[in-house]
Amino acid sequence: MALLQIAEPGQSSAPHQHRLAVGIDLGTTNSLVACVRSGVPIVLPDAEGRPLLPSVVRYRHDAPPQVGYEAQQAAPSDPRNTVSSVKRFMGRGLRDVAYAENLPYDFVDAPGMMQLRTGAGVKSPVEVSAEILSTLRRRAELALSGPLVGAVITVPAYFDDAQRQATRDAARLAGIPVLRLLNEPTAAAIAYGLDTGAEGVFAVFDLGGGTFDISVLRLSKGVFEVLATGGDTALGGDDFDHRLFCWVLEQANLSLLGPEDTRLLSGRARAAKELLSSRTQATIQARLSDGKWVNLNIARETFVGLTQHLVQKTIDATRRTLRDANCALSAIHGVVLVGGATRMPHLRQAVADFFGQPPLIDRDPDQVVALGAAMQANLLAGNRSAGDDWLLLDVIPLSLGLETMGGLVEKIIPRNATIPTARAQDFTTFKDGQGAIALHVVQGERELVDHCRSLARFELRGLPPMPAGAARVRVRFQVDADGLLSVSASELSSGLEASVIVKPSYGLSDEDITRMLADSIDSASDDRAARMLREQQVEAQRMLEAARSALLTDGDLLSGEERKTIQAAIEDLARTADGDVADAIVAANHALAVATENFAMQRMNRSIRTALSGARIDDVLAPAVRQDPS
């Protein structure tokens, strides 16, 4: 694909070692890991050749947790300790989870995010997800024979800040450097678009086990531009199973089942649903713990009737998203189906009827997200050369705002804004002499605070005494390329330094993460301290080389003073990196980052000027820019 001319500061086009980067689809039902080999994305199977890893973790009292097929098999006999569909709990409180009463777990309601009591102690959904991610990391490192430089992990496009943050924390816990959180439909579009060379406006309809996303993208000349995204993070194949499960209870006159029977019948309901995708009839048979037999026949039409309202929900969300994208049905070139639940014939039919065209089903709906993530990981790791890459413009799915007087929401960043994005807005005080201002950050589309998700509360204190309405508090929202928010506030009129920066967090503090890391089996078996020191030293060398070559190529942009500051930071890091104090290396690395931030910006400005003037970037960035091929 011929693309825009791209310069990658700090990276050379000289041949370098292939950096090991993978894409991970952390799914509600199944998870996958994929990588690019010889230019082709492939899913990495387990030792038995199975590409999927069931997203199921079984905790045991005196043994390490089981993950995947083993855990799945144990689920009916040990339902309380066997966690499946944990993705539904990520970044969620107990009251957010639909029909929690039907789930066999011992929930613990904790502030921010719920937890589960298991045979191995109380576990956060972040820890459960980390077990799945660790298993995939080990699978990848074994297959690729080396440690990963990083991973792209996919999340539903409609995940909010809490759910994204929780996913990032899980990766951190699993020892995976996250190159980027990538929206699942966008990942599918990358895999589809790069494979077929398709151009035009496409809809990606992604119904997974627990989440639904609909994204509208424009594909043109190596640019993937998301026009709008919508969905429901609590709607998926699980809900179709649940409708069928409820039907079974009703038909068999059952009530108040124990966890074992619930697990058993849920499993049977799911199997029947899958069967009904290829047949018109299915049988549900099970022997309950009290010896009673369940024996039911279900016709496809019955199942269609039971779940038609769920299908309608996806179509309604699709209509709204097309409207947000400012896009007529006739403008859609193709509809890509993603997620195992899109195998249901009545869902496919509804999609085809709505769009007036048959959806594209030639791709494996279970694998396409992981493959796209692998391609993006390969790009971000710097394994592709300039001119052979693409640009991804994604959006934020839900509006971000602040609570104002009367419980109303003032939107600061509207949904579907291209990320990264930053917006600032000024607020004022409403009382004379008000010394502090309380800020409540929310996410959602509704006008009332109570109908939106609360992300963070913080206070800006130390305002000088002023009459009502005289203070000017500037609140700045920054959303990064992962879709994660940070908020800062400062008072402008007094020139007084009252300022605060907040990253919303969801029940997991840095201390929690550190404790979990210390608890994890991985860290006990490794010599963690030695590994960390080595990692920091390698990182320091990489940064030193990048900074030195930047000075060589663009040093003329700096004043003598600036240059001296950067030189000093370089020398300090070089000295520290020779030592064996990891914390000191981290600090020196940070100091160099701060010292070079404005320089980096000036260099990027120069590359913008060059690009816009039509000059070839390759001729301007001297080949002296080299990267440590570690």
Place this chain on the structure above:
Amino acid sequence: MPSSIPEYFALFGFEPRFAIDTDRLTRAYREVLSQVHPDRHARAGAGERRAAMQLASHANEAYQVLKSECARAAYLCRSNGAELEGPGAASVAAAFLEQQMQWREALDAARMANDTAAIASLSREVAAERGRLVERIAQLLDTESDYPGAALAVRSLMFLEKLGAEIERVAADRGEATAAATGK
């Protein structure tokens, strides 16, 4: 913002004028994003990654402002010292407000009566008025350099954009109601 962040027009290599080639703007935006997008700097040091996030955020905001006629005009007014709101901003003429009220009443009536033709005709009328206003703004900004005058016209344009969006919403709702009724 640090001084090394260029203002919106300069960022994309444009002169600060209202008349703008939007295709060229889109090309320039993509060119700029290919330089500064955080994906291009994913493996760089923290300083460079932060710089990339800030510049890319800035470029996204700049593109949103420049590609919209209303926002672009407002930006030009503000950069030339003519405020659109707050103390010092001029207020919209009473006659214009009255015209607004009439249009809104007409929209309500058409919606109640389910009068598709009336909604379409209202939409055309508002679009024509909007076109005239944009032409006037272009002249005030690019030819006469009358920024306070332009600021006043931009405020009227803001009202019209809001009204236009409401008319579109009403039309879309009706379209969907029809689609649902015909089973589409």
